[in-house]
Amino acid sequence: MENESWITPLLRQLQADGRERTLNVLPRAGGRFSIDGREYLNFSCNDYLDLSRDPRVLSRAAETMSRYGAGAGASRLVTGTLACHAELEAALASFQSYPAAIVFGSGCLANVGVLSTVLGRSDVVFADRLVHATIIDGIVLSRAKLCRFAHNDIEQLDSLMTRAAAARRPGFRFLVVTESVFSMDGDRAPLRALCEVASRHEAMLLVDEAHALGVFGPYGAGLVREHGLGNRVNACTATLSKALGSYGGFVACSTELQALLINRSRPFLYSTGLPPASVGAALAALEIIRAAPHLGPTLLARAELFRRQLRELGLNVMHSESHILPLLIGDNATALRFSARLKAKGILATAIREPTVPRGTARIRLSVTLAHAEEDLLQAATAIAEAARLEGLL
Template identity: 45%
Template sequence: MDGLANELEALNRASSVRRLLDSASIPDRPGYILRGNRALLDLCSNDYLGLARHSAIAEAMRDSLLTEGAGAGASRYVTGNFPSYGLLEKALAEWQNREAALVFANGYMANVGVIGALASRGDVVFSDRFNHASIVDGIAISRTEHARYRHNDMEHLRFLLNKYRDKRRKLIVTDAVFSMDGDRARLTELVALKMEYGAMLMVDEAHSGGIYGQRGEGLGHELGLENDVDIHMGTFSKSFGVYGAYVCGSNTLIRWLVNKARPLMYSTALPPSVVAGIAKSLELVRTEHWRRERLSAASRVFRSSLIEAGFNVGSDDTPIVPLLVGDNDRALRFSIALEEEGIAAVAIRPPTVPAGTARIRFTLSASHTVNELKEAAARIRGIGLRLGVSDSCNGS
């Protein structure tokens, strides 16, 4: 324990230590959280469509709690496979226009389970360097060859595909929208490469599901590539406002995962109340397109306001807006100053992002109004000027 204490102190000196911050929801103020006794504009959650506190979802979960109890009691392979699971998976497959679907406890377990089931020794997984940690860990646990290509660098991926072209099974995995940079994967080119080299393509729609597509199916559908993606994975903990994850694909894929995905086999099933909440949320995601339109407008307004203020926030149009700071300590001071100004947004530091690229990661929601975001951008600009961040961004 002494050694751990010393290492924690070293992390603290490098402004790299992490702490858990207490927060609470405010029922009558969507888009805000309570921290201490202060209401803060919530610019750090992933509740993109503003569904996390939706009364219809809460009511569906309450009704399920009263009729089906608090927990599933066992794995889905034992007694935990409630009928509501099958109904939800049927609805998910129809929504994604796939043959079948499978629900997992969360996105981490879904990525680990899928990669571990599809790849092992003698295979190779090609992974974007900025992919989520769950993808990286899934590859490590599977003990397959890990070929990391430079972020969105298709020529580097082509080089690696050619290098490993004789491997038994080749799987390309990418986030659709990258969680720390807010930019999109080059899915059209990835589809072309997977076809050229006979690989499978898995797309993690965690930060794009609900946001893109006519019914919120994700970026693959938005681009008309849904039939070219072999494994569609997404989560219910962001745009859906609930918890859990899904995988959609062919009947063969889902049957294989049922037999081989260890996180599915060795975990207690999601509580039936959560499944009921997901089912109600899916109805809202599919039909309430106005939420996507409002989120898109909010994203444009907020990002353009920060760009005009001289910040480096990237040029994409997603609801993830990273304000690049660079230095860990300055990122922490920026986050503290934001809270003092009534804004909740956390400092993201290595190893979550590359060294020297610490940032404030803002995430937007359909719950936010344009006026709220314009006022927030003005306060952020003032903090940036005090800390010298906007000047450094202009010169980068």
């Protein structure tokens, strides 16, 4: 194609750096499946509660699509708000114990949408060093000043906010943003301490609950609910595509913030409403989770079994305290070879590399789901240890 000669050198450089990505086409989603008669355990899937193939979820998705159509047909502010959208937003607000909720086209759009709306160029946002890339994208679009504090370092955050306060003018906003469960490390944020610091400096607090929703908290409502901090956290973002097994994202917030997002959030204003099938699937998943409060604790118990077994075998799962277990490798080439060795043993576990994680911290990210039985996890731990020995990591 004309005027695209600059692309090839970039791709070659990605290859040379061990950072090239390609798409893997799989027969289905979920934590386990077969390819050409061979069964694989998928540890790179975020379908934590194994709901994406649940017959109740599939049935509700089909029913909702049959009633409302395959697509919403317009943006939400035109004619793209259907009754099912309103039902889902009410259900999410109730589930999160917030006055309101607003659904976006994805978790990415929810983060970008809320941050680019509540912040402006005169504001300052304080973000944990390891927050998700979509949070950084939203901050960049807002043009607010970004201050990053060391991962979960409350003292450094307090110091940064104290210094910034000296130059703060009336009307200039401060916002602190974190993930509750960090997507690549599997550890948790000190939410109560973050609330204290944010309150002391008169700052808003935004928490991304993408990996906590459905797993932690009462009836899977997340870590903000678990700690009883809903009245101190201005807004929570999350996705419908992980524990809920559907697609989309949302912001749980005050009615005032919801109204502002409806009026000012560009990712909301200029996107077609979420497809009805995805809405129906999410509604069914919420009902299942609320009726089965044991799902999250069961998943966390299996993750703890897996984590304990991996550590007993000498593997470094960093500071994981959730269903996400990172195996720290270091360099890209070794991580890619290790991932290939695992695939040969029937384990799909993607090598996570820069820029998703900092340079020199390439890893294998293992996501435990309810599709993984305890026996699967014990056998997988043994296979992972064998692959690690072959790579000289043990």
